[in-house]
Amino acid sequence: MQPPSPTRQKIDRVLQSKLLLDASPSLSDVYTLINQLSNDVLDLYPHIACRTQCNTCCKGTSMPVATPAEWAILHDYLLRYWSQEQREALIERVQSLFSTHAETLWAVHDTIQQEADMGKVETFARVLPQLADTQCPFLVDEKCGAYAGRPAKCRAHGAFLFLFQEHVQLHACQSEVDKIEVFMQKQGTRKVVMPIWNHFEEKIVRTFNAPGATSTILAVWVYSHLQDGQLCEEVNLNPDFQALRQPPTT
Numbered sequence: 001m002q003p004p005s006p007t008r009q010k011i012d013r014v015l016q017s018k019l020l021l022d023a024s025p026s027l028s029d030v031y032t033l034i035n036q037l038s039n040d041v042l043d044l045y046p047h048i049a050c051r052t053q054c055n056t057c058c059k060g061t062s063m064p065v066a067t068p069a070e071w072a073i074l075h076d077y078l079l080r081y082w083s084q085e086q087r088e089a090l091i092e093r094v095q096s097l098f099s100t101h102a103e104t105l106w107a108v109h110d111t112i113q114q115e116a117d118m119g120k121v122e123t124f125a126r127v128l129p130q131l132a133d134t135q136c137p138f139l140v141d142e143k144c145g146a147y148a149g150r151p152a153k154c155r156a157h158g159a160f161l162f163l164f165q166e167h168v169q170l171h172a173c174q175s176e177v178d179k180i181e182v183f184m185q186k187q188g189t190r191k192v193v194m195p196i197w198n199h200f201e202e203k204i205v206r207t208f209n210a211p212g213a214t215s216t217i218l219a220v221w222v223y224s225h226l227q228d229g230q231l232c233e234e235v236n237l238n239p240d241f242q243a244l245r246q247p248p249t250t
């Protein structure tokens with residue numbers, strides 16, 4: 001019997017993504033699987049621009065979210081691979097972001113904690129545009145400065161489907177969502193071969209994080225690890241976010 005073609009192998013892997021996910025014992029295995037599946041999907045749909053130098057998802061309204069376990073990996077990455085100067089520059093970017101957008105950043109943090117319903121979608125739609133002139137603090141010289149340590153949601157961008165109630169959407173920026181619509185119209189069917197992001201999010205939240213753990217945006221994670229103007233060397237998976245937003249007492 002002929003071995004399956006490389007294209008067939010990619011399709012099979014994507015179709016079996018939930019099984020492969022269930023068999024992934026660690027968060028780093030899940031990251032590896034997401035990387036592999038993203039490569040497969042971007043090979044199957046070369047018109048998707050997310051493999052290029054595009055960084056649209058690192059700017060403006062798509063503030064990246066990480067669970068505590070993902071922040072721990074990113075924090076470790078910063079300590080291992082970033083110089084003191086790089087860390088100081090990151091802190092400056094985060095402090096600058098908070099000096100101009102603190103209220104909105106905390107509003108995004110609060111919205112992330114809400115039940116996933118239409119109310120949450122409407123709050124995001126109201127709040128996120130206020131961050132249109134910002135970018136992820138890890139974006140350095142137009143590239144992700146923490147690529148190997150970036151959270152799962154960044155890895156999945158452009159190659160996964162996102163389910164919300166009865167809606168299915170490409171997990172990507174609006175320009176790629178519009179492009180996939182045109183692609184599906186041309187192919188005459190709405191069938192696409194892509195993994196479901198929700199399964200991955202659920203596994204990461206439930207398997208690698210404590211029950212009730214708080215996820216938040218990367219800017220808030222960094223802000224919660226500042227001490228005397230430096231990045232704390234100890235990771236804290238459960239910071240007191242409420243205390244952090246109080247203005248310092250004099």
Ligand code: SF4
Nearest residue numbers: 058136138139144154
């Ligand atoms: S962590 Fe990296 S990939 Fe993710 S939004 Fe920030 S700069 Fe972009």
